[in-house]
Amino acid sequence: MTDVDVLVIGAGHNGLVCATQLASAGRSVMVLEAGEQPGGMAVNREIAPGFQVPGCAQWLTQFSPQLIRELKLEQHGLELAATDLTSIGLSADGNTISLKQGEVSGEISDADRAAFAELYRLLSKVNRLLLRLSKRPPPYLVEGKLRDKLALADLGLRLRLMGSDDMSELLRQALNNVYDLLQERFESPLLKGMLSLEAVQGTHFGPRSPNTVFTLLQRKLQWAWGGEVSQVRGGMAGLGTALANAAQAAGVTLRYGAEVQSLIMPGDCVEGVQLADGTELRAGCVVSSVDPVTTFESLLGLAKVETDTARRVSQIRIKSGTAKLHLALSGLPNFTGLDASQLGQRLLIAPDPNYVERAFNPVKYGEYASLPTMDISIPSVNDPSLAPDGQHVLSAIVQHVSHSPAGGWSTQRERALSDWIDCLAQYAPDIREHIVAAEILTPADLEQQYRVQGGHWDHVEISLDQVLMMRPFPAAARYDASVPGLYLCGAGSHPGGNLSGLPGRNAADTILKMEKQS
Amino acid sequence: MNPHQDEPIYLPTAFHSRQQQHNLLHAWGGWNGYLKPEAYTDIELEYFAIRSTTAVFDLSPMNKYRVTGPDAEAFLNRVLTRDVAKIKNGRVGYCIWCDDAGQVMDDGTLFHLGDNDYRLCSYTRAYEWLYWSSLGFDVAIEDETGTVAALAVQGPTSCTVLTAMGVTGLESLKPFGILEVSFQGQTLTVSRTGFTGDLGYELWIDTSAGEALWDALFAAGEPYLIKAIGTEALEIARIEAGFLQAGVDFVPAETAVRRGCTRSPFELGLGWLVDFDKPRFNGRKALLAERDAGSRYRYVMLDVDGNKPAHHSFILQHGKVVGTVTSAAWCPTAKTNLAFAQLELPADASLTGLVAEIYYERELRWNKVLAPCVAIDRAPFDPPRRRQTPAPAL
Numbered sequence: 062m063t064d065v066d067v068l069v070i071g072a073g074h075n076g077l078v079c080a081t082q083l084a085s086a087g088r089s090v091m092v093l094e095a096g097e098q099p100g101g102m103a104v105n106r107e108i109a110p111g112f113q114v115p116g117c118a119q120w121l122t123q124f125s126p127q128l129i130r131e132l133k134l135e136q137h138g139l140e141l142a143a144t145d146l147t148s149i150g151l152s153a154d155g156n157t158i159s160l161k162q163g164e165v166s167g168e169i170s171d172a173d174r175a176a177f178a179e180l181y182r183l184l185s186k187v188n189r190l191l192l193r194l195s196k197r198p199p200p201y202l203v204e205g206k207l208r209d210k211l212a213l214a215d216l217g218l219r220l221r222l223m224g225s226d227d228m229s230e231l232l233r234q235a236l237n238n239v240y241d242l243l244q245e246r247f248e249s250p251l252l253k254g255m256l257s258l259e260a261v262q263g264t265h266f267g268p269r270s271p272n273t274v275f276t277l278l279q280r281k282l283q284w285a286w287g288g289e290v291s292q293v294r295g296g297m298a299g300l301g302t303a304l305a306n307a308a309q310a311a312g313v314t315l316r317y318g319a320e321v322q323s324l325i326m327p328g329d330c331v332e333g334v335q336l337a338d339g340t341e342l343r344a345g346c347v348v349s350s351v352d353p354v355t356t357f358e359s360l361l362g363l364a365k366v367e368t369d370t371a372r373r374v375s376q377i378r379i380k381s382g383t384a385k386l387h388l389a390l391s392g393l394p395n396f397t398g399l400d401a402s403q404l405g406q407r408l409l410i411a412p413d414p415n416y417v418e419r420a421f422n423p424v425k426y427g428e429y430a431s432l433p434t435m436d437i438s439i440p441s442v443n444d445p446s447l448a449p450d451g452q453h454v455l456s457a458i459v460q461h462v463s464h465s466p467a468g469g470w471s472t473q474r475e476r477a478l479s480d481w482i483d484c485l486a487q488y489a490p491d492i493r494e495h496i497v498a499a500e501i502l503t504p505a506d507l508e509q510q511y512r513v514q515g516g517h518w519d520h521v522e523i524s525l526d527q528v529l530m531m532r533p534f535p536a537a538a539r540y541d542a543s544v545p546g547l548y549l550c551g552a553g554s555h556p557g558g559n560l561s562g563l564p565g566r567n568a569a570d571t572i573l574k575m576e577k578q579s
Numbered sequence: 580m581n582p583h584q585d586e587p588i589y590l591p592t593a594f595h596s597r598q599q600q601h602n603l604l605h606a607w608g609g610w611n612g613y614l615k616p617e618a619y620t621d622i623e624l625e626y627f628a629i630r631s632t633t634a635v636f637d638l639s640p641m642n643k644y645r646v647t648g649p650d651a652e653a654f655l656n657r658v659l660t661r662d663v664a665k666i667k668n669g670r671v672g673y674c675i676w677c678d679d680a681g682q683v684m685d686d687g688t689l690f691h692l693g694d695n696d697y698r699l700c701s702y703t704r705a706y707e708w709l710y711w712s713s714l715g716f717d718v719a720i721e722d723e724t725g726t727v728a729a730l731a732v733q734g735p736t737s738c739t740v741l742t743a744m745g746v747t748g749l750e751s752l753k754p755f756g757i758l759e760v761s762f763q764g765q766t767l768t769v770s771r772t773g774f775t776g777d778l779g780y781e782l783w784i785d786t787s788a789g790e791a792l793w794d795a796l797f798a799a800g801e802p803y804l805i806k807a808i809g810t811e812a813l814e815i816a817r818i819e820a821g822f823l824q825a826g827v828d829f830v831p832a833e834t835a836v837r838r839g840c841t842r843s844p845f846e847l848g849l850g851w852l853v854d855f856d857k858p859r860f861n862g863r864k865a866l867l868a869e870r871d872a873g874s875r876y877r878y879v880m881l882d883v884d885g886n887k888p889a890h891h892s893f894i895l896q897h898g899k900v901v902g903t904v905t906s907a908a909w910c911p912t913a914k915t916n917l918a919f920a921q922l923e924l925p926a927d928a929s930l931t932g933l934v935a936e937i938y939y940e941r942e943l944r945w946n947k948v949l950a951p952c953v954a955i956d957r958a959p960f961d962p963p964r965r966r967q968t969p970a971p972a973l
């Protein structure tokens with residue numbers, strides 16, 4: 062006897078998207094979330110009474126307008142406080158640069174302006190292809206069925222249709238590192254620094270690391286539809302809440318405080334889950350949005366899978382280096398070169414590509430960058446409800462930071478906080494005067510808080526050997542986890558992390574298709 | 580000058596100094612990185628020692644892995660296709676293991692030496708596979724290849740010889756049983772196992788006691804015409820007894836380069852070693868699918884007309900090639916011309932009308948015979964003494 066058709070583990074955005082799709086197709090679906098709220102890494106966090114920061118993710122970038130329409134998220138309460146925000150590169154001397162949809166303004170040469178327009182054109186074009194690939198399960202190369210061959214033929218055709226110049230440029234750059242790509246095309250250190258930051262955000266890479274042209278594409282998937290960066294009203298939690306409402310409207314049962322401890326697999330098939338409180342729930346299949354390493358190692362147990370699967374899971378790379386800095390501010394700080402009206406935009410600290418590379422160095426040796434890159438949001442500018450009247454909150458994504466520095470975080474936390482505020486103060490000299498409360502969330506904190514190995518942005522590193530039909534590992538690339546009755550639907554699956562909903566959506570499509578086949 | 584010129588390419592085993600004395604032919608070869616005698620004096624005499632007196636074969640180069648720890652049985656159940664729980668303490672089991680695609684990686688023997696204590700003997704180097712397979716299990720795996728010396732003592736007088744050497748209680752040891760005795764202060768493990776299909780034993784001891792064991796064995800065996808034998812003689816005996824040889828009769832899955840060159844247990848006639856009642860083991864999913872869909876290849880033992888061994892022959896049926904021979908020998912005791920063949924025929928296909936296309940050479944003249952073959956179910960050599968307990972003694 063089963064309790065429901067499908068159990069989804071985790072009410073992160075992917076778990077909720079997947080659950081909603083399955084319920085809309087008539088399945089009885091229950092979502093089990095260990096935490097007390099929906100959204101996963103897209104939630105709010107109160108750092109002082111009345112001060113709400115995005116607890117982890119802060120920008121809505123890749124959640125496509127199409128998916129918002131499909132899930133009727135606006136009807137379910139999703140509101141954007143700001144859309145198409147400009148990314149502003151900060152500069153201690155005030156010579157900032159602004160980027161938006163292929164246009165640059167600020168201290169920049171005409172050559173760079175033209176070169177950026179050209180790069181944006183190329184990357185957008187490539188990303189239309191990448192988006193096509195991202196919206197469906199990856200095709201298998203070996204033992205491919207007709208459908209795979211058609212998908213590959215389609216890809217080949219579309220590559221050709223890019224025109225021979227763009228195609229050869231793509232093939233030349235696809236495996237390249239972003240540093241070399243930028244060096245070839247641009248003069249401005251700040252512009253190169255900003256694009257370096259985009260490429261390495263959430264990764265364990267510096268701009269000179271291979272793969273980083275690909276990660277730049279992956280992080281800017283929204284360029285495929287001319288999208289940029291948006292801010293959700295009511296904080297990032299607004300997304301989770303809207304998704305949870307949509308799920309419930311579709312008939313999904315949501316359970317919070319329901320931590321899954323293990324998967325029930327008496328024979329060769331996953332039959333249900335056991336919760337931390339001992340409750341057992343049975344289902345036709347279990348879909349996990351928990352990162353694949355945790356799903357296999359902790360929830361299932363490597364002893365339950367065949368050797369190759371165990372080996373592949375043990376070799377998945379999940380090193381991260383992303384932390385958060387949260388400040389409650391008594392008033393708006395002054396950023397050199399910006400006026401108050403610009404503070405609601407996306408502010409980046411990445412003055413040049415070598416700065417970004419140097420920020421990556423310490424993490425290789427188990428340390429944190431005292432001069433990190435920062436991706437800063439002051440969401441209370443666009444949405445005053447996030448802080449008491451006239452006051453503000455600041456949230457920054459900080460890179461690169463070791464998950465477990467020598468000596469542990471307890472001895473270094475205060476120093477890191479102070480270093481990072483000093484770093485910020487180089488661009489906003491009066492910042493310290495405004496700080497009411499401050500905290501940092503290290504990768505270890507994020508791991509514990511959001512139940513994701515390493516606190517990893519993508520659950521599984523986005524590198525060329527861990528994308529498409531190799532994500533998270535070859536036998537599990539089609540959302541079926543190589544174990545009957547178990548599926549994956551989180552950021553660790555194709556196409557990867559960011560708030561895109563694509564892994565969850567593809568997983569639901571696949572599950573429904575596979576049911577039909579059997 | 581090459582600074583390495585005096586270094587041996589192959590390592591000596593614990594018995595090397597003694598083997599040198601016996602190896603009048605100086606016919607050395609390599610086996611798993613060790614020096615092994617291919618023959619000592621005369622292949623036929625060595626073969627007949629197996630079948631009529633006592634033959635001694637050094638199997639030290641075989642890979643030996645000690646598996647210990649609370650999850651030892653569960654771990655081995657992931658790796659091996661048969662149910663390890665059925666191999667009781669003090670018993671040995673023949674076993675195979677597959678990769679996740681259900682292709683045979685190797686065959687070997689599993690010794691259940693004690694509680695949570697096993698030794699797995701394999702043809703291929705298996706440490707890496709065992710290591711990866713141990714993820715999720717609380718076990719320790721130790722490669723004992725270089726620290727445990729082993730001798731196969733095989734033939735109708737083997738029990739008598741070992742008893743004369745001082746091994747007590749041997750007569751009552753059942754086939755696939757294990758006995759531990761003390762030998763000059765060391766533990767000597769004796770198992771009633773072998774690769775000859777005859778009455779026989781295998782001795783396992785720390786390499787430091789290797790030479791002393793050899794000396795004691797040959798001293799006790801002299802009156803019984805004990806004889807050291809090499810791999811050539813053993814090859815005839817194992818074919819006569821119907822035993823497959825990894826690397827000869829199938830390509831171990833991990834060493835295969837080409838797709839489709841490996842074989843499943845069903846395709847090697849080893850389906851009886853696959854226990855689907857076990858909920859999980861490597862290759863289970865693939866093997867279930869193959870069981871339902873049918874196998875591509877089929878293993879058969881053939882009694883070939885005439886006395887020309889069908890080495891590497893094509894097997895024809897109604898004039899069409901249906902397969903090839905992997906092992907062949909004229910078996911002197913069974914007086915059978917035996918061949919193992921891989922046929923690309925479904926399991927239920929008729930096996931009538933099989934013909935071996937045999938080529939042989941006489942003084943540079945090549946001849947061809949088309950020898951009719953009959954598929955047989957059992958190996959032609961299977962003497963009662965192989966199974967008798969108490970073991971026959973002189």
Ligand SMILES: Cc1cc2nc3c(=O)[nH]c(=O)nc-3n(C[C@H](O)[C@H](O)[C@H](O)COP(=O)(O)OP(=O)(O)OC[C@H]3O[C@@H](n4cnc5c(N)ncnc54)[C@H](O)[C@@H]3O)c2cc1C
Nearest residue numbers: 071073074075095101102118119120321512552558559560
């Ligand atoms: C510092 C940081 C900043 C980021 N910023 C952005 C950004 O600005 N924009 C963007 O698009 N992306 C951003 N990301 C990436 C983005 O947050 C993730 O890629 C995304 O949240 C992944 O969504 P998911 O639904 O797959 O998994 P998650 O959001 O991780 O959700 C998984 C859910 O499963 C639950 N769970 C885990 N274990 C169990 C269990 N045993 N039982 C029950 N429930 C369990 C968790 O509690 C969680 O709710 C950021 C990531 C980090 C680390």
